[in-house]
Amino acid sequence: MKGWYAVVDEIILPLSRPTVGVAGRTGTWRVNRPVFNSEKCIKCRLCWLYCPDNVIDVNEANPSNFITIDYNYCKGCGVCVDVCPTKALTLVPER
């Protein structure tokens, strides 16, 4: 494995390990940014479950800031905002 590709039996293959940022800093693709409001969060973890890019971390030990979004890789798809039952996540245009 050499980052995004691998060489097996002298064949170059588009084969890689799923590591953080293996496709580059995809956060630069973002047009809209999900913003978290801790006060409205009911800790249901739906955003963590649904995030297609696995960029939402749950902080079990820190109830006052229950989730963290990794903006280096969040593409701003808005799925987390859509599934949030209490509007604790909102989509704000990037400037």
Next chain:
Amino acid sequence: MGLVLTTLTGNYAVSYAVKLSRVKVVSAYPITPQTTIVEKIAQLIEDGEMDAEMIRVESEHSALAAAYGAASAGVRAFTATSSHGLLYMHEMLWWVAGSRIPLVMAVATRTIGPPWNIWTDHSDLMDQRDTGWLIAMAENNQEVLDETIKMFKITEDPRVYLPGIVGLDAFILTHTSEPVDIPTQEVVDQFLPDRRQPYVFKAGDPLIMGNIPKDLELNMRMREDIDKAMERAKKVIDEVDFEWGKLTGRRYGGLTECYRCEDAKHFIIGMGAWVGDMREAVDKLRSKYGVKVGLIKIRYVRPFPREDLIKWLSNASSAVVFDRSFSPGSGGHLFLETVAHASVAGVRTPIKNCLAGIAGVDVTYEDIVDVVLKSISEVEEVGTFKEFIEWYYRGGR
């Protein structure tokens, strides 16, 4: 050697080949005239004669996706389709080849609509030429069975590691019964080694296939690697043919077979079931008309038998390539490739294209005799052809 022959349709010949190759996952969607291949396999599984999973899916795109997933996870996998189903599957063919995952598919070659038409031509098969799959085309049901088993060995050879198609003409082979020798399981087990592939996806050891490339030249090299593997496959196909011949007594030649070519001055080139009619035509042209005609049967479209064609055509007086598929605005697929490779090799032989049997139009050996006689007399009179691409209709015959 006390050979016991069984009457099998081409489709059932595929089914038994898949069973004997100990395929573990079969995934398919029904389409005429492929359906009885997987119907038979489903029955063999249900009867406990074959130990495999049958995945029923909602489309051909998913059929190949499921077989591809199974093959990536390390088992021998198989699917079969035809015509519109194959076109719907087309995107996944690129994924399997680009991932270098060995996998075998049967294609019951059938016309593409509109209008809806279930009869044979080679448009569906030839539409897959650029995907990176090996593509073989069978002449009879015995070759269908043999080539399917051999294709597993060829595709799983580390020098190749590419998927492969075995083509058989709609109805002419798929639904016509012929005597076929079904080899014993012991013979096939002796012939087929355990499955090999460049990597295996395992639970608990996640991998990504096809991540965004950070280096486009390396991406280009991956396509070049497929081309190199195709070149290496030529030798592998020869070796496997030889080995299968030792076990069963049946050798077909590698990428091509040349019939009565030794003293031939004029050549017929074609592939698929109508090669049988071309053999008849060669015999007739020699016995009745006294012309020295030979037949080059194309067994593999990919890799293309460039060297064989150049060898046979370089000292020939003329050749007619019969195509059952073509590219509108250009010409017949086999013709275009034959003349391109012959031309760069300095072959000056006049080569003509006969577009016939398209949309399933029936072509007999007599039609082939007519076309070849006309083309020979034209070359002998004029030295070349006035028209290099001819649409052949039987017309008033």
